[in-house]
Structure formats: C-alpha cells, structure tokens
Amino acid sequence: MIGVASAEASLILRCKENDEAAFNEIVERHKVKLYTYILRMVGNSQDAEDLAQEAFVRAYLSIKSFEGRASLTTWLFRIATNLCIDRARRSSTRQVIQTTSLDDVDENGTPYTGDLPDGRYEPQDRVLQDELKTELEAAISRLPEKLRMVILLHDLEGLQYDEIAEVLHCPLGTVKSRIFSARQALREQLSNYLYGSV
Amino acid sequence: MRCKEYEPLLSELIDEALPPRQVWEVERHLAVCNRCALVYNDLKRTVATLHSLGSSTPSPEFTEELAHQLQALGNRKAPLRELVGSYVRRVVLTRTVAAAVFVSLLGMAVFSTPRWLNQAAPLAPQRPPVPKYAAMDRSEFMALAVNDPLQDVSAISLESHTSTTNHSNRVPGVQH
Ligand SMILES: [Zn+2]
Numbered sequence: 468m469i470g471v472a473s474a475e476a477s478l479i480l481r482c483k484e485n486d487e488a489a490f491n492e493i494v495e496r497h498k499v500k501l502y503t504y505i506l507r508m509v510g511n512s513q514d515a516e517d518l519a520q521e522a523f524v525r526a527y528l529s530i531k532s533f534e535g536r537a538s539l540t541t542w543l544f545r546i547a548t549n550l551c552i553d554r555a556r557r558s559s560t561r562q563v564i565q566t567t568s569l570d571d572v573d574e575n576g577t578p579y580t581g582d583l584p585d586g587r588y589e590p591q592d593r594v595l596q597d598e599l600k601t602e603l604e605a606a607i608s609r610l611p612e613k614l615r616m617v618i619l620l621h622d623l624e625g626l627q628y629d630e631i632a633e634v635l636h637c638p639l640g641t642v643k644s645r646i647f648s649a650r651q652a653l654r655e656q657l658s659n660y661l662y663g664s665v
Numbered sequence: 666m667r668c669k670e671y672e673p674l675l676s677e678l679i680d681e682a683l684p685p686r687q688v689w690e691v692e693r694h695l696a697v698c699n700r701c702a703l704v705y706n707d708l709k710r711t712v713a714t715l716h717s718l719g720s721s722t723p724s725p726e727f728t729e730e731l732a733h734q735l736q737a738l739g740n741r742k743a744p745l746r747e748l749v750g751s752y753v754r755r756v757v758l759t760r761t762v763a764a765a766v767f768v769s770l771l772g773m774a775v776f777s778t779p780r781w782l783n784q785a786a787p788l789a790p791q792r793p794p795v796p797k798y799a800a801m802d803r804s805e806f807m808a809l810a811v812n813d814p815l816q817d818v819s820a821i822s823l824e825s826h827t828s829t830t831n832h833s834n835r836v837p838g839v840q841h
Contacts, residue, residue, distance in 0.1 A: 491732070498723060498727065498728065502722070502727070503720040503721045506721050512721075512723075512724070516723050516727050519723060519727070520727065520730060520731045523731055523735075524731070527738065528738065600717065603714050603718065604718065622712055622715035622716060623715060628680075628682065643682075646680075647672070647673045647675075647676035650676055650712065651672070653711050654704070654707045654708055654711045657707075657711060657714075658707075661710055662703075662707065662710065
C-alpha cells in the first residue's frame with residue numbers, strides 16, 4: 468500500500484507541475500471505478516460518461532489545490548458524488564432511476580452483471596447466483612439515493628467508513644447506520660434468493 | 666439487549682469493525698437466537714454478492730473525448746464553467762436569432778404574398794447538430810470564449826449544454 472500511496476503522491480506532484488501525461492495516468496487508473504460508480508448512481512451509460520468526464524475535468528482544474536489529506540480515490544469519489552447529487556436535484560421532478568442501466572445488456576440481450584468469477588458456490592448454484600446478482604443490481608437501483616451511495620462506495624468500491632464520511636461530509640455514525648439500512652433493504656428485497664427465508 | 670438492537674451490530678460484525686468486547690457479545694447472542702442468526706447469514710450472503718458484482722467499462726470514445734476536453738482547457742486561461750457557458754450561450758444565441766429571423770420571414774410571407782404562394786412556403790430548415798464543445802479544436806474553442814459579447818456567464822450550466830448534445834448509443838462493458 469505504501470508503494471501505491473507514494474506512486475499516487477508523485478503522480479499528483481507531476482500534475483501540479485502541469486505534466487499532462489501524469490493526469491492521463493490518473494484517468495487510466497480511476498476511470499473504470501469512477502464510471503462504474505456513476506453508472507450505478509444514474510442508471511444510464513450516456514449520462515454516466517458525461518458525468519465521469521466532468522468529474523475528471525473538475526479534478527484536472529482543481530488538482531493544484533488538492534492537499535492530499537484524503538486519498539486521491541476518496542477525492543475523486545467526492546467530486547463524482549457531488550455531481551450525481553447535483554444532477555438528481557436538477558431532475559428531481561422526473562424519476563431519476565427506473566432500473567439499473569437497461570442499456571447494459573450483452574450481445575444476447577441479457578443484463579450485464581459483471582464478469583467476476585465467483586468460486587465460492589457449487590456449479591448447481593451458479594444459475595441461482597447469477598439470478599441473485601441480477602436481482603441485486605435491480606434492488607440497488609431502487610434504493611433511495613442516500614443509501615445507494617453508501618452501499619456502492621463501501622461494498623462495491625471498497626471505501627472505509629471514515630473515507631465515506633469524508634466523501635459525503637457526514638458523521639461516521641450516519642455512514643454506519645446507512646450501510647446497515649441499505650443492506651437490510653437489499654436483504655429484504657432478495658428474500659426469495661437467500662437461505663434464511665427458504 | 667433486544668434483537669432489534671443487535672441488528673445494526675450484525676452489519677458491523679460483517680465488516681469486522683466492532684471492538685472485541687462487542688464481537689463477543691454479538692456472537693454470544695447469535696449462538697442462542699435463531700432469528701438473528703438467520704438475519705446475519707442473509708446479510709453476509711447479500712454482502713458477499715455485492716462484493717462479487719462486476720464493473721463496467723466506459724466506451725472507447727470516453728478517453729478520447731475527455732482528452733479533447735482537457736486539451737481545450739490546457740492553458741487554463743478561463744475557468745471551465747466560463748468556457749462551456751460561453752459556448753452554450755453562443756449556440757443558444759445563434760439558434761434564437763436564427764429562429765427569430767425565420768419566424769419574421771414566415772410572417773412576412775404570410776402577410777405579403779398571395780394565397781397560392783403561401784402553400785409553397787418553405788419548411789423550416791433543419792437545425793445543424795450541436796457539436797460537443799470538446800470536439801472543437803482548441804483555437805476555435807478559445808475564440809468562442811474570448812470573443813463572446815455577453816457578460817453573464819453564470820446563467821447557463823453544463824447540464825443545459827449536455828442536454829442539447831446528441832449521443833450515439835453506447836453499451837458499456839462491450840468493446841466496439
Ligand atoms: Zn436475536
């Protein structure tokens with residue numbers, strides 16, 4: 468981790484000295500994470516790309532004032548989150564999210580739910596597991612924005628409680644309780660697929 | 666403690682974020698409470714599935730478009746909002762003037778020509794598609810920003826520009 472942190476610090480330093488290549492490297496390193504997060508927040512790929520680009524543009528314009536108190540990842544997620552909140556506010560009269568990315572389907576028309584292999588379940592469970600993932604994506608998209616944000620940042624992007632508090636500018640206790648509420652809501656929506664209710 | 670009070674702690678137990686004393690307390694409850702044990706297992710499976718969800722890749726044009734936008738801002742003479750705002754205003758102004766001219770021409774045609782000519786009145790010309798500001802070359806972009814005659818920069822936001830932009834359909838995660 469120290470290696471990653473110092474590599475990041477030197478990238479930021481180079482950016483502050485107007486090294487364009489250094490900023491491009493930051494984009495390359497973070498674009499998938501940032502785009503995936505925004506896509507799950509806004510629900511369609513066109514808006515997600517626009518917002519992700521805007522997030523990077525804003526980062527580019529303000530990287531000189533980046534003090535390094537938070538990690539670069541936390542800082543980028545904060546910019547992206549603010550843009551998502553902004554967008555939701557502006558379009559609050561219409562429904563922001565219907566389902567997660569209806570346009571995210573593969574060539575066969577089946578929803579794209581990621582390609583990470585999961586070796587923890589037996590092959591006969593694979594179909595059920597895939598269904599569970601699809602249901603989970605849909606359930607995430609139905610969560611209220613505040614809960615969706617924390618669960619995406621914590622359980623999908625791997626941010627710690629204190630980092631999320633930094634991103635959202637809210638107390639640690641709020642982060643914990645929202646994570647719990649979000650998980651509870653998802654658990655209830657997935658009850659048909661979980662062991663406890665079988 | 667009641668079951669309802671244990672539930673938030675189950676979430677923190679999964680994250681290994683509880684102090685040892687509370688871990689011991691919650692685990693002792695789970696050993697004797699079937700209901701909380703089921704909730705705990707379901708929450709654990711929910712979290713495990715969340716961890717297994719994949720990521721999406723932006724379209725191949727994403728990085729290219731972004732590079733253009735950054736290039737346009739390269740010398741940072743004007744802040745982003747100003748650059749974009751002035752461009753949007755320019756587009757809006759041009760369209761408004763064009764629409765006003767068209768409407769007045771149409772009005773003149775209606776009131777000053779014989780009826781048989783009205784029927785042959787031309788259709789409204791197709792508006793040209795709005796190019797994404799990032800796709801313009803830098804000097805063009807800067808010229809728009811610098812030469813803009815209007816002063817009120819704050820009125821128009823990035824959002825309003827975005828909504829006027831035409832996009833091709835893109836499918837993330839699928840390489841073109
Ligand atoms: Zn209990």
